[in-house]
Every structure is written in structure tokens, then in C-alpha cells.
Amino acid sequence: MTYARTEPTDQEPDIRARPPLVREFLLVAGLFLAYKFGRQAANGHVEEAFRNAGDVWDLERTLHLPGEGAVQGLLLHSQPLIHAANTYYAAVHFPATALFLVWLYWRRPRHYVRSRRVLAALTGAALVLHLLFPLAPPRMLPAAGLVDTGQVYGPTVYGQTPATDTMANQFAAMPSLHVGWAVMVAVGLIVATRSRWRWLWLLHPAVTLLVVVGTANHYWLDAMVVGAMLAVALAVFRLPLSARTVPARQPRPDLWGSVEGAPGPAYAGGGAPGAFASAVPAGPAEPGAFASAGRPPSFGAVGGPAETADGADAGSRAPARAGAVR
Numbered sequence: 001m002t003y004a005r006t007e008p009t010d011q012e013p014d015i016r017a018r019p020p021l022v023r024e025f026l027l028v029a030g031l032f033l034a035y036k037f038g039r040q041a042a043n044g045h046v047e048e049a050f051r052n053a054g055d056v057w058d059l060e061r062t063l064h065l066p067g068e069g070a071v072q073g074l075l076l077h078s079q080p081l082i083h084a085a086n087t088y089y090a091a092v093h094f095p096a097t098a099l100f101l102v103w104l105y106w107r108r109p110r111h112y113v114r115s116r117r118v119l120a121a122l123t124g125a126a127l128v129l130h131l132l133f134p135l136a137p138p139r140m141l142p143a144a145g146l147v148d149t150g151q152v153y154g155p156t157v158y159g160q161t162p163a164t165d166t167m168a169n170q171f172a173a174m175p176s177l178h179v180g181w182a183v184m185v186a187v188g189l190i191v192a193t194r195s196r197w198r199w200l201w202l203l204h205p206a207v208t209l210l211v212v213v214g215t216a217n218h219y220w221l222d223a224m225v226v227g228a229m230l231a232v233a234l235a236v237f238r239l240p241l242s243a244r245t246v247p248a249r250q251p252r253p254d255l256w257g258s259v260e261g262a263p264g265p266a267y268a269g270g271g272a273p274g275a276f277a278s279a280v281p282a283g284p285a286e287p288g289a290f291a292s293a294g295r296p297p298s299f300g301a302v303g304g305p306a307e308t309a310d311g312a313d314a315g316s317r318a319p320a321r322a323g324a325v326r
Contacts, residue, residue, distance in 0.1 A: 018109035024116075028101065031120055038127045046162075049134040049171035053141045056174070056219055065221070068138050071214040072146055082153050085211045089150070090157045093178050096204065100185045104192060111192040115184065117237045118230070122180055125229050130172040136162075137173040139216035146216035175226035176218040182208040183230055 075082045097119070104112035139148040140162065150156030162170035182205035189201045212218040 017113070018105065019113065021105075024105065028116070031123065035123050035127055038131070045134040045171060046136075049136040050141070052133060053136040053138070053173075054143065056135060056221055057138070057141060057143055060219060060221060068144065068213050068216060068219065069146055071210055072149070072216060075149070075214040076147065079153065082149050082214075083155075085215055086150050086153060086155055088207065088211045089178065089215050089217060090155050092208075093181065096185055097181045100188060104188065108192040111188060114237050115188045118233045119181065119184055121233045121237065122184065122226070122230055123177065125233070126175050126177050126180065126226065129175060129225075130169065133174060134171040135173040135222075136171055137217050138219055140170075144216070149215045150217075173218055174222045175229060176212055176222035177226065178208055178212050178218070179205060179223040180226035180230050183227065187234070 075085050101112065101116060101119075104115055138144040138146050139150075150158060151160065158168055158170050186201040186205050190198050209223055212223070213220065
């Protein structure tokens with residue numbers, strides 16, 4: 001069995017694989033609204049959220065994970081840098097994911113369907129975990145000693161009173177969908193594109209991880225948990241093969257011949273091993289032996305050695321050819 005490297009077959013979008021636009025818009029919008037309302041329904045578990053935050057902080061220290069303050073300390077050295085980090089956190093998360101889905105829908109419909117399923121499964125599972133495990137972010141935990149960079153330096157997407165924030169649930173730190181969606185965007189674009197620079201998309205989740213930790217909006221464990229959840233979702237909803245190379249399976253030719261339509265060795269001509277030997281005169285050939293036949297034998301022809309003018313020779317090879325296919 002052999003495999004051949006072929007050119008990508010989806011350079012142009014497969015229109016047949018593209019689902020109806022209105023249906024997809026309503027579906028994605030409905031999932032997003034369900035997630036937002038679901039997060040708000042989890043508001044109010046203040047005591048439980050802070051208790052869980054203390055447990056997560058202690059677990060990270062037990063696992064000897066690096067302190068979130070180390071990343072924040074690097075950002076706080078420059079006010080423009082911390083302001084850029086807050087802006088990235090507030091302004092890149094949703095637009096980047098939305099543009100990712102729009103581009104896939106238009107240019108890679110097959111990849112779009114599976115990527116949307118992965119994102120929907122990941123977001124639904126995250127909502128369940130938000131409801132079951134409310135968690136205050138490290139910026140609220142006194143033991144962490146971190147700065148709420150959004151409130152101090154701006155911009156921020158959260159209200160000053162987390163318990164009564166009607167725009168977002170601030171006690172839904174685990175898992176970090178900022179990191180989960182960013183990783184999915186990078187994976188989806190790497191698989192769906194062919195550019196040699198496509199691996200640079202990994203910078204998006206890398207920067208997102210540093211931003212969510214440096215701004216004290218998430219713990220390291222928040223990113224680790226969402227990574228595990230995304231791995232499960234990707235295993236369930238497999239993405240299509242990379243658009244760069246698609247292995248093409250070729251049928252293995254039979255050693256001495258093949259059925260009709262299958263390629264065989266050039267010298268075999270569909271005949272038995274003796275067919276090749278019978279076409280060559282026994283003993284050393286005289287210089288003019290082939291010339292007497294009028295033309296040289298063509299052993300590379302698809303149909304086997306070329307027929308000679310001698311009818312007896314052609315007839316002598318017929319039994320060999322007939323015995324090639326059982």
C-alpha cells in the first residue's frame with residue numbers, strides 16, 4: 001500500500017458543505033445568548049466563590065505552579081503595556097472568535113461546521129462548570145495580593161461591585177473561555193490554511209494566556225482545565241485533515257499481474273512470469289536478431305511485449321497470458 005502527496009483539494013470553498021446562513025446566524029446567536037444568561041443566573045454565590053478561590057490558590061501552591069503575580073509584575077513596569085493588556089482582554093476575545101467563524105463559513109465550510117460544534121460543546125461544558133463551581137478571580141482574592149488592573153488602569157468590562165454586576169458574572173473564572181476560544185481559533189486556522197506562516201496563529205492563545213493571568217482575571221488552573229476540556233471536544237468532533245496535504249491511497253499492484261483496470265509491472269503485461277522469458281530468444285542474441293523482426297520488442301507497453309509478425313510466436317504466448325489471472 002502506497003501513499004502519494006497530492007495538492008489540496010479545497011482551494012475553492014465547497015459550496016455544498018456550507019450550511020444556510022440564516023440558520024447558522026440564529027444558531028450561533030442563540031448559543032451565545034444562552035451562555036450569557038446562564039452565566040448571569042450563577043450570580044450571587046459570593047461566599048462559595050471566595051471559598052473555592054482559596055482552595056484553587058492553595059492547590060496551585062501545592063503543585064508549585066508559578067505565581068500569577070510574576071506575570072503581573074512584568075506588565076506593571078509599563079503603564080502603556082498594562083493598558084494594552086487590558087484592551088486585549090476586553091476587545092479581542094469575542095471579535096477574534098466571530099471573525100474566525102465568519103472566515104471559515106465563507107472559505108472553509110467543512111472546517112466551519114466542525115469548529116462551530118467544538119466551540120459550542122466547549123462553551124456549554126464551561127457553563128455547566130461555572131454553575132457547579134463558582135470561582136472568584138485572583139484580582140478579588142486578598143491572599144493573592146494582585147492588582148485589579150482593569151479598574152486601576154482601564155479599560156475594563158466589569159462593574160465595580162461584582163455581586164450586583166448585571167452585565168457579566170465575575171465569579172465564573174474557571175474555566176477560562178478567553179484561553180479556550182483562543183486555542184480553538186489557532187488550531188482551526190492552522191488546520192484550515194496552507195501558508196507556511198500559519199503556525200504564527202499560536203501567538204494568539206499565548207498572548208491571551210499571559211494577558212488573562214497578568215491582569216489577574218484568571219488562575220493558571222483556569223487555563224489548564226479549559227485545555228483539557230478542549231482536547232476532549234476535539235477528540236469527539238474531529239476536524240478535517242489539514243488543507244496542506246491530503247494522503248491519497250493508491251491500490252497496490254499485484255506482483256505478477258492484476259485484474260482489469262489495476263496497474264501492474266511494466267514488463268509483466270498481465271502475463272505469467274514465463275511470458276517475459278518466452279519473448280526473449282534463448283542463448284546469446286545475434287546483432288541482427290531484433291532487426292529481422294522488423295522492429296524492436298516494446299517491453300514497456302501497457303499490454304505487454306509487442307506482437308511480432310510471426311503468428312506462431314504470438315500463439316505460443318497465449319497460454320501464458322491466459323494463465324495469468326486465475
